[in-house]
Amino acid sequence: MKxxxxxxxxxxxxxxxxxNVKDPYxxxxxxxxxxxKRFYLSGAVAYTKDKQRYKTDYNIQYPDDxxxxxxxxxxxxxxxxxxxxxxxxxxxxxxxxxxxxxxxxSKSDQDFHTNNAHQMQGDTxxxxxxxxxxxxxxxxxxxxxxxxKIDTLExxxxxxxxxxxxxxxxxxxxxxxxxxxxxxTFIKIFHPVQLISTAYRPISIKIxxxx
Numbered sequence: 001m002k003x004x005x006x007x008x009x010x011x012x013x014x015x016x017x018x019x020n021v022k023d024p025y026x027x028x029x030x031x032x033x034x035x036x037k038r039f040y041l042s043g044a045v046a047y048t049k050d051k052q053r054y055k056t057d058y059n060i061q062y063p064d065d066x067x068x069x070x071x072x073x074x075x076x077x078x079x080x081x082x083x084x085x086x087x088x089x090x091x092x093x094x095x096x097x098x099x100x101x102x103x104x105x106s107k108s109d110q111d112f113h114t115n116n117a118h119q120m121q122g123d124t125x126x127x128x129x130x131x132x133x134x135x136x137x138x139x140x141x142x143x144x145x146x147x148x149k150i151d152t153l154e155x156x157x158x159x160x161x162x163x164x165x166x167x168x169x170x171x172x173x174x175x176x177x178x179x180x181x182x183x184x185t186f187i188k189i190f191h192p193v194q195l196i197s198t199a200y201r202p203i204s205i206k207i208x209x210x211x
Contacts, residue, residue: 038090048080080106094149136169
């Protein structure tokens with residue numbers, strides 16, 4: 001597809017995989033560049049898959065011979081996507097337009113499960129907690145620019161416009177159970193959060209005068 005020393009199409013593929021016991025990690029994507037005379041286009045696309053698990057145990061002995069035992073298991077599952085697209089066109093030798101867009105999106109799930117036991121003389125108090133935390137952020141950012149060189153002294157006229165969209169959807173499910181306490185406790189909390197913001201930066205116009 002080569003048409004000259006500077007024209008052509010290039011693609012690069014990247015991938016990485018790690019297996020950590022039962023938990024896989026994968027990251028892959030592609031980079032590309034395309035140039036045809038006065039038109040230039042480049043981009044990148046990537047994907048990440050990451051699973052993790054953690055386990056924590058506590059065994060605490062108190063002066064009164066009571067004990068606190070705790071076992072926590074945490075599971076994390078992350079799926080992330082991101083992309084970038086950049087385009088530039090040279091309208092004439094003294095002017096060009098450009099556009100760049102960046103997009104990111106991810107899905108993060110975390111599960112926590114904890115068993116507690118407080119052993120006292122003649123009695124043991126048990127407690128179980130479960131927490132499911134979900135997060136879904138998305139972001140899009142675009143920038144458009146136009147540049148015009150007015151004279152040979154590097155005087156120029158530039159126009160820049162920005163757009164930003166951000167959406168973060170988050171929920172937290174929490175449940176605590178203490179079945180053998182003096183007053184059995186069952187607590188369930190659902191906390192949904194959605195934050196959406198859209199911003200347009202006022203169009204910026206800049207005129208610079210050469211020496």
